[in-house]
Amino acid sequence: MWKRLLFIRGTELVALALLASIPLAVDNSYVLGLLTLLAIYGILLIGLDVTVGYLGQVNLAQAAFLGLGAYAAGLSVSLLGFGIFGALAVSLLVGLVLGGLLAFPALRLEGPQFALATLSFSALSVTVLNEWESLTGGAQGLHVTRPDLFGLHLKAQGFYWLCLILLALVWMAMRNLLSSQWGRAFEALRDSPIATDAMGVGTFRHKVAGFALGSGLGGLAGGLYAFNFEYLQPQTYVYDLMVILLLGVVLGGRKSLWGAFVGASLIALLPNLLSNWLMFEVISAIGLLVALAAGVRGLMKKTTKPFQAIAPVIAMGLLVGGGFLVENTENWRKAIFALMLFAVVVGLPEGLMGFASRFLAQLFRIDPPALPAPAELNTVLAAKAANGEALLELRDLKRYFGGVKAVDGVSMTVRAGQVHGLIGPNGSGKSTAVNVISGLYAPTAGEVLLHGRALPQGSLFKVARVGVSRTFQNLQLFGELTALDNVMVALKGVYRSPLPLVLLGFARGEEKRAQAESLALLELVDLKDQARTRAKDLTYGAQRFLEIARALARKPDLLILDEPAAGLAHPDVNNLVEIIKRIRQCGITIVLIEHHMDVVSELCDAVTVLDGGRVIAEGTPDEVKRDPKVIEAYLGVVSEAEAPGAIPSPA
Amino acid sequence: MESIIIAQMAVSGAFMGLVYALIAYGFQLTYATSKSINFGQGELVMFSAFFSLTLINVGLPYWLVVPGGLLFGAVLGLFVERAGVRLALEQKSEGWILLTIIIGLFGFSAAENIWGRDDRPFPTPISSDSFQVFGVSITPLEISVAIGVLAVMGLIELFKRKTLLGKAFEAVSADRDAAELMGVSATRTIMLSYGLSGMVAAMAGILVSPITTVGPTMASALILKAFAVAVVAGLDSGFGVVLIGLFLGALESLASFYIGSGWREAPGLILLILALAVRPNGVFGKASIRKV
Numbered sequence: 008m009w010k011r012l013l014f015i016r017g018t019e020l021v022a023l024a025l026l027a028s029i030p031l032a033v034d035n036s037y038v039l040g041l042l043t044l045l046a047i048y049g050i051l052l053i054g055l056d057v058t059v060g061y062l063g064q065v066n067l068a069q070a071a072f073l074g075l076g077a078y079a080a081g082l083s084v085s086l087l088g089f090g091i092f093g094a095l096a097v098s099l100l101v102g103l104v105l106g107g108l109l110a111f112p113a114l115r116l117e118g119p120q121f122a123l124a125t126l127s128f129s130a131l132s133v134t135v136l137n138e139w140e141s142l143t144g145g146a147q148g149l150h151v152t153r154p155d156l157f158g159l160h161l162k163a164q165g166f167y168w169l170c171l172i173l174l175a176l177v178w179m180a181m182r183n184l185l186s187s188q189w190g191r192a193f194e195a196l197r198d199s200p201i202a203t204d205a206m207g208v209g210t211f212r213h214k215v216a217g218f219a220l221g222s223g224l225g226g227l228a229g230g231l232y233a234f235n236f237e238y239l240q241p242q243t244y245v246y247d248l249m250v251i252l253l254l255g256v257v258l259g260g261r262k263s264l265w266g267a268f269v270g271a272s273l274i275a276l277l278p279n280l281l282s283n284w285l286m287f288e289v290i291s292a293i294g295l296l297v298a299l300a301a302g303v304r305g306l307m308k309k310t311t312k313p314f315q316a317i318a319p320v321i322a323m324g325l326l327v328g329g330g331f332l333v334e335n336t337e338n339w340r341k342a343i344f345a346l347m348l349f350a351v352v353v354g355l356p357e358g359l360m361g362f363a364s365r366f367l368a369q370l371f372r373i374d375p376p377a378l379p380a381p382a383e384l385n386t387v388l389a390a391k392a393a394n395g396e397a398l399l400e401l402r403d404l405k406r407y408f409g410g411v412k413a414v415d416g417v418s419m420t421v422r423a424g425q426v427h428g429l430i431g432p433n434g435s436g437k438s439t440a441v442n443v444i445s446g447l448y449a450p451t452a453g454e455v456l457l458h459g460r461a462l463p464q465g466s467l468f469k470v471a472r473v474g475v476s477r478t479f480q481n482l483q484l485f486g487e488l489t490a491l492d493n494v495m496v497a498l499k500g501v502y503r504s505p506l507p508l509v510l511l512g513f514a515r516g517e518e519k520r521a522q523a524e525s526l527a528l529l530e531l532v533d534l535k536d537q538a539r540t541r542a543k544d545l546t547y548g549a550q551r552f553l554e555i556a557r558a559l560a561r562k563p564d565l566l567i568l569d570e571p572a573a574g575l576a577h578p579d580v581n582n583l584v585e586i587i588k589r590i591r592q593c594g595i596t597i598v599l600i601e602h603h604m605d606v607v608s609e610l611c612d613a614v615t616v617l618d619g620g621r622v623i624a625e626g627t628p629d630e631v632k633r634d635p636k637v638i639e640a641y642l643g644v645v646s647e648a649e650a651p652g653a654i655p656s657p658a
Numbered sequence: 659m660e661s662i663i664i665a666q667m668a669v670s671g672a673f674m675g676l677v678y679a680l681i682a683y684g685f686q687l688t689y690a691t692s693k694s695i696n697f698g699q700g701e702l703v704m705f706s707a708f709f710s711l712t713l714i715n716v717g718l719p720y721w722l723v724v725p726g727g728l729l730f731g732a733v734l735g736l737f738v739e740r741a742g743v744r745l746a747l748e749q750k751s752e753g754w755i756l757l758t759i760i761i762g763l764f765g766f767s768a769a770e771n772i773w774g775r776d777d778r779p780f781p782t783p784i785s786s787d788s789f790q791v792f793g794v795s796i797t798p799l800e801i802s803v804a805i806g807v808l809a810v811m812g813l814i815e816l817f818k819r820k821t822l823l824g825k826a827f828e829a830v831s832a833d834r835d836a837a838e839l840m841g842v843s844a845t846r847t848i849m850l851s852y853g854l855s856g857m858v859a860a861m862a863g864i865l866v867s868p869i870t871t872v873g874p875t876m877a878s879a880l881i882l883k884a885f886a887v888a889v890v891a892g893l894d895s896g897f898g899v900v901l902i903g904l905f906l907g908a909l910e911s912l913a914s915f916y917i918g919s920g921w922r923e924a925p926g927l928i929l930l931i932l933a934l935a936v937r938p939n940g941v942f943g944k945a946s947i948r949k950v
Contacts, residue, residue, distance in 0.1 A: 112935030138920040342767035
């Protein structure tokens, strides 16, 4: 424990002290300029990492937020007479607000559409900065004066320290935020938006918040940028800068503050290194050697595809060779960035810090922080009244897809405390019914009532919030998160601290409680020992059980299990039956969609059978099994004429 | 008089809009098979145009320059697929967005250094002497753009519907896994779509260059509008891009006339963001059902 604290916090402090003392030892305005730029880029990239690393989206707007923040700071000094902190607050606010606004249209969008939305926003910002000449000075540029700090004129050195202090503050706040429920929610959103909503976490506010926050830091960095250079031009913030910033995040390493810092150092230094031919050759030769070594190693161990090994070598080879062919490498700046970024994206997708942190953790044998003891299960899942009253009612529920009547007038009642089976042949409408109940689809007609009150329609998030939780037939786990984090992110009723307290690091107590409660749920499904394993590395059976634990973290009144035994090996099916029995003992009502009749017979108090979108039978498992309509639906009807021996002979 | 000016602006803009539509159509081709698009397509257009210009300067006749340029575009498209898209698709990641941007940036830098940063005229045998239609002047050059755009799109649609290879294309677009099970190679079909997309981009470059001149910056000018057309129409809208292209071309021409030439790109960008906000599948696109 102390070792971890010493290494991680110690390294941060030493780095900060070193950075702060360099200007005292070296009296050189060039070095000071680089260091200031490094601190500014550090803030900028930490912000960019929220969208690129945590939300997993290609964000092409960060350069624009830098520009908008810079102009906002400059103008609030020259027009409004703000002081330095006022101006910086304005630039932060401009980033937050515009980022939040842009996030609204970008909300429903994934991948290319998100990238396009941010790209258009960037282009639009540059157009506005260029054309609104009366305000921004247009292409002529805008002169900015650095305001005094409490009547004290900041010289280059003082300003550098200010940037460094802000970087340290941003670092601490973001570390607190990203290791809290917020950071988990961002990552959950990246891995499965549907499950994020179905677990009541909410894609909406987290995506807006994440993007606004990242953009806000972009704006803040812009404010510092303005006071550093004291001259602004719209052309500074275009596409090339965006690519360079992405290079910084990807090369440094995503989802890592140190990664952002390393990336910032690299992009602050690179242009200077590239202007010296010898330096350029040395760097690209090192790059080539690294690519060669990594490529050969990857091919020998068969961990990489041939393309992944060869392409970076070709890219770095082009750099080394090209250096001898062209006269002035400065002219080829963009191509050089492109080749480097290409080699990194293909060959080292986890970035330098992703690689280094694994290596360092092995070298110093740093253990992850210890986990608390699991909480008592009955404190996590408070006993509910299993009084047999109607908990969930469907009334003439219909859902059509065009002409397909997937669910065509289903009525059923699920009683509190029971395990209610929902069975039927493939295509009978079970999954659609569940998807309507849980809010993925809005019903075409009919009602769904919980506790006699109408359930929200067509919103996974709202349905999850009123006490209905579900698992998915096709697993929707948060693959990159650990088993523990998968449960913690869905946990209800623990996270109460408002955002400012989280940023200041006062949410650790509830974090411990969340861990204890989540461990209890993992224990319930026999996964406590694998709490630290990433969900995507678990076995298939374990993943199914993890989904159940995660759904329980909602502390639901009603739990819907959508074919939990599908694809399970026989021993796992037995475990599943035991787990479901334990859950029932907690008083949680369960709707079980299942094909295994033995599982249904053993667990269910009542069964509803669907076929062709309609209810064809209801009753206890034994009654249903004997129902001729059910037998017909599953096995088909054997009429007299078609019975063996009665086949009409060909004429 | 005012109405004549408006009509003139709208008509000239609309012809340009057809070029955006053609590039947007190239996005549709690759989106259909692989749900990916080349973010460096603008650079591909520019690079092919420069290459064709070089062919002209070497002394090749125009009727040889066009197929040469198209072939070059197709090769570039295949290169983008191999270097930037295939790996990411295999890993089911969105790395292709970044990789195609990177390849585009490389192309931009290379073009700057090979052909210089200045805009250059692109000679063509087609006349640019205007004639009047209802008081609006139109040039044969503009007519050639319209014919070229519609001919290329028509031919590719015909190819998709009438040939076996085209049917494979449609099959992969409809359901990649099912097509693979039926023995259609999805990888090859995606290659085909990138080749076609590159060819379409080259055609756009050859058609538009005599009007706009050729230069490295034509890449970003064209690509943003092509994105806007593709998204507003819907990435699976088929001929919807033509209508939106005509509309957007006219709109930006009017905007640059009435507000100022610096605002030329604003309407397209605003429409793009609005379309993403209100109808992410586009005006002519189909909404998809979320499945779990």
